[in-house]
Amino acid sequence: xxxxxxxxxxxxxxxxxxxxxxxxxxxxxxxxxxxxxxxxxxxxxxxxxxxxxxxxxxxxxxxxxxxxxxxxxxxxxxxxxxxxxxxxxxxxxxxxxxxxxxxxxxxxxxxxxxxxxxxxxxxxxxxxxxxxxxxxxxxxxxxxxxxxxxxxxxxxxxxxxxxxxxxxxxxxxxxxxxxxxxxxxxxxxxxxxxxxxxxxxxxxxxxxxxxxxxxxxxxxxxxxxxxxxxxxxxxxxxxxxxxxxxxxxxxxxxxxxxxxxxxxxxxxxxxxxxxxxxxxxxxxxxxxxxxxxxxxxxxxxxxxxxxxxxxxxxxxxxxxxxxxxxxxxxxxxxxxxxxxxxxxxxxxxxxxxxxxxxxxxxxxxxxxxxxxxxxxxxxxxxxxxxxxxxxxxxxxxxxxxxxxxxxxxxxxxxxxxxxxxxxxxxxxxxxxxxxxxxxxxxxxxxxxxxxxxxxxxxxxxxxxxxxxxxxxxxxxxxxxxxxxxxxxxxxxxxxxxxxxxxxxxxxxxxxxxxxxxxxxxxxxxxxxxxxxxxxxxxxxxxxxxxxxxxxxxxxxx
Ligand SMILES: [Zn+2]
Numbered sequence: 001x002x003x004x005x006x007x008x009x010x011x012x013x014x015x016x017x018x019x020x021x022x023x024x025x026x027x028x029x030x031x032x033x034x035x036x037x038x039x040x041x042x043x044x045x046x047x048x049x050x051x052x053x054x055x056x057x058x059x060x061x062x063x064x065x066x067x068x069x070x071x072x073x074x075x076x077x078x079x080x081x082x083x084x085x086x087x088x089x090x091x092x093x094x095x096x097x098x099x100x101x102x103x104x105x106x107x108x109x110x111x112x113x114x115x116x117x118x119x120x121x122x123x124x125x126x127x128x129x130x131x132x133x134x135x136x137x138x139x140x141x142x143x144x145x146x147x148x149x150x151x152x153x154x155x156x157x158x159x160x161x162x163x164x165x166x167x168x169x170x171x172x173x174x175x176x177x178x179x180x181x182x183x184x185x186x187x188x189x190x191x192x193x194x195x196x197x198x199x200x201x202x203x204x205x206x207x208x209x210x211x212x213x214x215x216x217x218x219x220x221x222x223x224x225x226x227x228x229x230x231x232x233x234x235x236x237x238x239x240x241x242x243x244x245x246x247x248x249x250x251x252x253x254x255x256x257x258x259x260x261x262x263x264x265x266x267x268x269x270x271x272x273x274x275x276x277x278x279x280x281x282x283x284x285x286x287x288x289x290x291x292x293x294x295x296x297x298x299x300x301x302x303x304x305x306x307x308x309x310x311x312x313x314x315x316x317x318x319x320x321x322x323x324x325x326x327x328x329x330x331x332x333x334x335x336x337x338x339x340x341x342x343x344x345x346x347x348x349x350x351x352x353x354x355x356x357x358x359x360x361x362x363x364x365x366x367x368x369x370x371x372x373x374x375x376x377x378x379x380x381x382x383x384x385x386x387x388x389x390x391x392x393x394x395x396x397x398x399x400x401x402x403x404x405x406x407x408x409x410x411x412x413x414x415x416x417x418x419x420x421x422x423x424x425x426x427x428x429x430x431x432x433x434x435x436x437x438x439x440x441x442x443x444x445x446x447x448x449x450x451x452x453x454x455x456x457x458x459x460x461x462x463x464x465x466x467x468x469x470x471x472x473x474x475x476x477x478x479x480x481x482x483x484x485x486x487x488x489x490x491x492x493x494x495x496x497x498x499x500x501x502x503x504x505x506x507x508x509x510x511x512x513x514x515x516x517x518x519x520x521x522x523x524x525x526x527x528x529x530x531x532x533x534x535x536x537x538x539x540x541x542x543x544x545x546x547x548x549x550x551x552x553x554x555x556x557x
Pocket of ligand 1: 040079080081362
């Protein structure tokens, strides 16, 4: 009779873990990584508003963390979806394929949304709320179009159910693209409701349903948004409250105080639009994320968890009032409090010493053109209606190659660029590159246009360097992209008749904050130039997982 094989317990455990090749995070790995994205957050906001922040938010991160003061996006099309897709994948739109918020599908010749997926209908819409458009097939949402792997995906690949990946935002694309392909839970807000899609789950969990049932957003109807500090403080930092070029939409005036009604006698789509423009939308998102930390037990699983949150209101208020407005300053001061409350919550629930926090932006924004011109009228600046460029492109193509055949056309405009219609090129026996060169020559005569690139020029462009051509190339994914791409001159923006926007390869659109805080982060100021594409490799190393496989950025510390 064989004696039973007896091993010391510790050795048995070691042998089992060796046999099972059970992945184990490094001893020093944080319990929870918190990734905070601020939509349209210019890096200089942390400097100009710094003296007015409280102690618990940005100032806490700055005092005890690592501040990479010169962090830039390195792709040219600086809009929300490409920026968020880069933050946790560490790769550019030329790889992850999210080239814009919308693009023309060259197979169907229809516009598609970056996170559109007809196979993944929305989950959580209230039955009593008529939202016919959002119930349409095109309203389905998933990361189907996202062609890269994120840090969260790496956590799930390595640890499986031992690690939880949670992502939330006011915007669908921000939440979905930060979360990646394998996220456990992804939520965003549509008309007052936090919801998800069938890609993630078939029903809302009870705590999200209860959060929605509180109708917290509707309770803001009729409330007043006024400045936190004395108006003179805002005058000194930002200039006058009422500035030329600001928008007044959805019942909001251009000056404080503002009434939050949407300009309608009850809850309405305009009310929800005004709410999204108000700093209260960041407050409610902060409350939602705090509930997630508690309800989803984030930071208390066997392996590291990841919490992603993207605050969209800074982008909305920027589009209306611009970077130099009282509204922007007040929104940043209030977001500072929301972030302070979130950090306090994470400290209570998990312990900040057990966490790593990283904060960045998806893009920046330019000044209102009116402000530039008021400073010195000779500086070229202005507003562009991109649709008016068609009146330059069409005659140029017709002069060179004749009119398009009956019932057809030469091109479809897609953002700042043109797709040439293959059937028309074939009918007129014109090579696409020859037509693209004609379009380029015509557009270069337009005063607000800085540069124009054709598909052939982009395909042979260098991948490295910080030239405008290299940045446009990193934004270019050939199967989805255009035959001609336009770059405007600085201080010209595609926004009429008022408001502000972003999307070009200039410092004000590219330069974003990059703050690190917590476990494994050496505190200090770092003046060297780094890329947002360095975030994913660095966070992967802190969490003890391989970097996303296509990421080529640097590990910052
Ligand atoms: Zn954005």
